[in-house]
């Protein structure tokens with residue numbers, strides 16, 4: 001059980017920075033990372049030399065050594081990574097807050113840089129941008145040996161099978177998927193940074209190419225280049241900095257079922273799914289109920305996974321995420337729950353969830369282009385088919 | 397910047413295959429003999445797949461490799477329409493299914509000789525064995541007779 005010494009209210013996001021988001025920026029991930037990091041420092045009003053902690057995403061290619069030399073050789077005294085790809089997109093903040101709460105670090109940099117545009121592949125290494133799965137080896141030692149040789153080669157196909165099972169059990173429909181895609185596109189249309197800003201109708205959604213049943217092109221995240229960085233520091237120090245802080249009210253991580261172990265995913269009851277385990281701890285630490293959340297950010301790699309996320313984080317009963325999203329349910333204005341008000345990874349950019357976190361901070365600051373009235377509490381959830389984490393942010 | 401001119405596409409044309417290890421060797425040796433075998437916990441008698449050194453239910457380290465009936469039903473499925481790896485390009489669109497075997501384990505595979513529109517949840521299927529190399533035989537499925 002959680003002790004009285006938790007990360008509750010200990011740390012805050014005080015700086016956010018990003019590159020442009022684009023289908024192709026023609027920059028290395030290293031270069032984009034530095035752009036975003038400098039922008040986050042500028043936003044916070046601190047020097048890069050003040051950074052003394054670093055939390056990076058496990059797939060991140062820009063490492064401590066590379067960063068040390070371009071941040072002015074700061075005394076980096078804490079560094080860590082979070083595992084599980086998209087699952088770790090909010091866990092980075094849990095780790096950063098833990099470092100600050102324990103006194104191991106005072107000013108933590110958290111970032112993600114991705115050259116993931118279709119044209120951004122460089123060289124043959126899976127770490128050099130592009131689609132990682134197009135560069136899989138032909139001799140598979142890991143758990144992907146069980147499904148890749150069968151033709152299930154990429155995460156989106158695995159997600160398709162998870163999504164299909166949700167339809168089989170609960171009757172989730174193409175219209176529910178369209179409701180998610182359209183709501184997020186409408187948010188993106190208000191956001192000048194978003195890559196996809198053309199209007200989308202229900203007919204457009206249904207007419208888009210089927211990628212892997214039941215997922216169509218417009219159910220999938222977009223493939224973009226870009227980087228996002230955050231500066232996290234103690235709440236005490238945050239009071240004196242330039243921006244209104246987004247306080248990390250609570251944060252939690254949990255390992256449960258995972259998509260690359262498709263077998264074990266279906267082996268366990270849904271209460272043991274990673275996000276369900278996260279949600280229980282998160283709301284307990286925060287002392288809030290889902291209905292008190294003003295805006296939520298799901299890891300929207302696919303429309304269907306947002307619907308499942310609504311259920312896992314307690315906004316809708318199991319199986320009713322689709323109806324919850326229906327008829328503008330996720331819209332910033334008049335929705336049941338304002339979600340991904342930047343346009344999300346479906347329409348703004350796909351920076352492994354970090355662009356959603358930036359927007360969560362803007363909601364707390366009151367500077368979103370789809371600002372939710374009275375938005376005091378914001379949920380940010382990591383990828384919900386992996387061991388994952390989530391945070392709740394609040395105003396100071 | 398020379399990104400554009402040096403950009404390479406190293407997409408393998410070869411079928412990606414399992415690497416034989418101490419953990420999975422029994423599975424693939426059995427498949428090569430035309431047998432579907434899973435680990436089965438000695439004390440609690442439950443089957444498990446993928447191979448692992450302890451039972452996920454009772455934590456026992458004791459197990460044997462037991463024959464499966466090879467029969468089960470489609471639990472969930474997708475039709476891959478692309479993009480996919482070049483090795484699978486020629487067979488697009490193709491199905492991938494999660495089979496819930498009668499022994500209670502899930503197994504990802506493909507239903508052979510089945511049109512995309514015919515795949516459905518609950519479809520009864522049975523294992524068939526498709527040798528790919530000297531070492532590797534893939535376990536596929538077909539509709540139960």
Ligand SMILES: [Zn+2]
Pocket residue numbers: 437438439440441442451452453454455456
């Ligand atoms: Zn057992």
